[in-house]
Amino acid sequence: MEYIIEVEGFKKHFRTVMTQRKVEAVKDVSFKVKPGEIFGFLGPNGAGKTTTMKAMMGLIRPTGGTIRILGGSPGQYAVMSRVGFLPEQPYFYDYLKPQELLHTFGRIFSIPRSVREKRIDELLRVVGLEDARNKTLRKFSKGMLQRIGIAQALINDPELIVLDEPLSGLDPIGRKEVIDLLASLKSQGKTVFFSSHILSDIERLCDRVVIIDKGFVKAEGTLEQLLGSGSGEKEILVGGLKDVASVELLAGVKSVEVVGSLVHRLVVENAQADEVLMSLLRAGLHIVSVSDQRISLESLFISQSGGGPAMEATI
Amino acid sequence: MSGSFGGSFNRIGAIAINTFTEASRNRAFIGLGIAAIALVVSSMAISGLAVSDQRARVLVDFGLFAVSLLLVVISITMGVILVFKEVDRKTFYVVLTKPIRRAEVLAGKLLGLLSVLVVTLFLMGLAWVLVLVIRDVALPADLFKALILTWLQAALVTSLALLFSTFASPILSGVFTFGVFIVGTMIPVLQDLLTLRKGPLAASPAMRFLAEGTIKVVPDMTVFNVSKELILGIPVTWHYVSGAFFYCLGWSALFFALAVLIFSRRDFN
Numbered sequence: 046m047e048y049i050i051e052v053e054g055f056k057k058h059f060r061t062v063m064t065q066r067k068v069e070a071v072k073d074v075s076f077k078v079k080p081g082e083i084f085g086f087l088g089p090n091g092a093g094k095t096t097t098m099k100a101m102m103g104l105i106r107p108t109g110g111t112i113r114i115l116g117g118s119p120g121q122y123a124v125m126s127r128v129g130f131l132p133e134q135p136y137f138y139d140y141l142k143p144q145e146l147l148h149t150f151g152r153i154f155s156i157p158r159s160v161r162e163k164r165i166d167e168l169l170r171v172v173g174l175e176d177a178r179n180k181t182l183r184k185f186s187k188g189m190l191q192r193i194g195i196a197q198a199l200i201n202d203p204e205l206i207v208l209d210e211p212l213s214g215l216d217p218i219g220r221k222e223v224i225d226l227l228a229s230l231k232s233q234g235k236t237v238f239f240s241s242h243i244l245s246d247i248e249r250l251c252d253r254v255v256i257i258d259k260g261f262v263k264a265e266g267t268l269e270q271l272l273g274s275g276s277g278e279k280e281i282l283v284g285g286l287k288d289v290a291s292v293e294l295l296a297g298v299k300s301v302e303v304v305g306s307l308v309h310r311l312v313v314e315n316a317q318a319d320e321v322l323m324s325l326l327r328a329g330l331h332i333v334s335v336s337d338q339r340i341s342l343e344s345l346f347i348s349q350s351g352g353g354p355a356m357e358a359t360i
Numbered sequence: 361m362s363g364s365f366g367g368s369f370n371r372i373g374a375i376a377i378n379t380f381t382e383a384s385r386n387r388a389f390i391g392l393g394i395a396a397i398a399l400v401v402s403s404m405a406i407s408g409l410a411v412s413d414q415r416a417r418v419l420v421d422f423g424l425f426a427v428s429l430l431l432v433v434i435s436i437t438m439g440v441i442l443v444f445k446e447v448d449r450k451t452f453y454v455v456l457t458k459p460i461r462r463a464e465v466l467a468g469k470l471l472g473l474l475s476v477l478v479v480t481l482f483l484m485g486l487a488w489v490l491v492l493v494i495r496d497v498a499l500p501a502d503l504f505k506a507l508i509l510t511w512l513q514a515a516l517v518t519s520l521a522l523l524f525s526t527f528a529s530p531i532l533s534g535v536f537t538f539g540v541f542i543v544g545t546m547i548p549v550l551q552d553l554l555t556l557r558k559g560p561l562a563a564s565p566a567m568r569f570l571a572e573g574t575i576k577v578v579p580d581m582t583v584f585n586v587s588k589e590l591i592l593g594i595p596v597t598w599h600y601v602s603g604a605f606f607y608c609l610g611w612s613a614l615f616f617a618l619a620v621l622i623f624s625r626r627d628f629n
């Protein structure tokens with residue numbers, strides 16, 4: 046199988062309940078996901094990500110276009126037994142405990158009880174809910190619901206994991222943990238497809254991304270293709286800088302800005318980077334990091350969608 | 361594939377157990393159950409004040425009436441929110457994206473609720489029997505069969521509520537289901553009116569047509585009501601109960617099939 050997911054010309058129209066007005070939620074979306082990739086499905090709120098993912102999972106029928114997933118159609122038994130899905134802002138049964146919920150889903154997959162018990166213990170540990178075993182789900186916070194949502198998506202050890210906004214509702218530590226989890230799923234050979242309207246902490250994770258806005262694809266490709274391999278500039282983070290004006294005068298320094306209470310961010314042309322670094326060291330300053338300056342996905346997204354801070358950088 | 365009977369059994373069982381567990385821990389539902397039992401007891405306490413030679417008759421008659429009506433009300437209330445709640449709170453997103461047929465999901469929900477009704481009926485029946493014993497009324501011989509028939513009636517009503525709730529709001533579904541139930545208790549009256557040479561149905565062909573249609577599409581709920589037999593001491597045979605069982609099964613299967621047809625085609629936004 047060459048592609049795990051093939052979406053071709055997908056289109057979905059809704060009618061609003063009250064006025065029966067036609068809403069074109071998704072107008073024309075196509076992309077292909079290869080086995081073993083972490084694929085980012087990006088775009089601002091209302092772009093049509095959730096709608097597309099629901100159609101991929103067989104929850105809604107396309108108005109037009111075709112969707113192939115794991116070589117079959119969305120919703121098919123043989124397909125869904127190899128998929129794990131985390132919906133946007135998942136919600137579960139109020140009066141169940143997390144392990145009871147996982148048992149319910151384990152039974153649907155006909156996983157034998159002894160195997161189920163083991164896997165549930167393991168999953169609760171992986172998502173960090175071991176201490177929540179005696180809590181009913183109605184007492185779960187948003188972040189905990191997100192975690193049990195990820196656990197239930199993994200109950201069948203799926204080949205393909207589809208997650209709608211997996212980082213929303215999580216605190217910074219939780220986000221880091223989920224990012225690490227997604228990376229470890231990839232290292233187990235699984236394909237990970239996830240959506241996000243937040244770019245900052247996921248862009249490094251993705252092998253490839255597709256960016257959609259207002260129901261259309263705006264860009265698709267590897268990060269390399271979209272961002273270029275570099276801009277010919279380096280970014281230097283430096284601590285303890287007081288005399289900003291004199292640094293700005295050094296040859297090759299293009300900009301200096303404050304990024305933290307004690308840290309400045311310098312953008313320097315590659316050719317002069319060594320000399321600038323030497324001067325900074327001679328002045329007794331602390332070099333925090335040096336890296337290739339790349340366009341961030343965020344700035345790319347803003348240029349693609351015609352300006353404006355359409356995507357939020359943080360929650 | 362999925363087709364294996366064992367797999368299907370597991371899946372329906374998983375949903376049924378889940379539905380039963382959720383309901384039995386739901387405070388709102390437990391409250392409803394306690395209120396129903398209290399209502400059975402208190403209504404009988406009041407009706408029991410009747411003249412002494414009528415007392416046994418009233419306690420049996422009214423008790424069965426209260427138990428079966430309350431069970432129908434509980435069936436409708438829970439039946440109409442059964443699917444709605446899962447759609448509304450989006451819990452179905454994680455269920456329907458598992459390898460499970462939508463028919464299996466509906467079957468599991470229905471079975472789970474029917475088990476809840478068994479427990480509810482058992483508790484209400486127990487309350488009724490206790491009142492009879494305390495009031496020194498001889499227990500009717502076929503009391504147990506009467507309760508089974510009551511459950512069959514509730515099962516039929518539940519499948520109808522399930523059908524409505526696959527496409528209508530809970531309130532509308534509740535009104536529709538209760539409406540059909542009420543009409544269903546009047547089927548014999550309609551049949552009588554149709555045989556009369558006089559009366560409202562004799563005068564107007566349109567009304568006659570309507571009544572004949574109603575008799576065909578609405579299940580006869582009086583099949584499940586044996587309060588007269590209990591009071592008069594007429595035996596209720598197992599043969600009769602099994603007839604009522606198949607009557608219930610036939611209608612429920614029809615309602616369930618229609619519900620699956622609608623549910624399998626719908627979008628989950």
Ligand SMILES: Nc1ncnc2c1ncn2[C@@H]1O[C@H](COP(=O)(O)OP(=O)(O)O)[C@@H](O)[C@H]1O
Nearest residue numbers: 059068070089090091092093094095096097629
């Ligand atoms: N059931 C629906 N009825 C009408 N409009 C809808 C429905 N679902 C989504 N939409 C609209 O479709 C657009 C895309 O929504 P969605 O797929 O949820 O976007 P995203 O997940 O990218 O934020 C939005 O404008 C939204 O308001």
Ligand SMILES: [Mg+2]
Nearest residue numbers: 094095096133
């Ligand atoms: Mg969304």
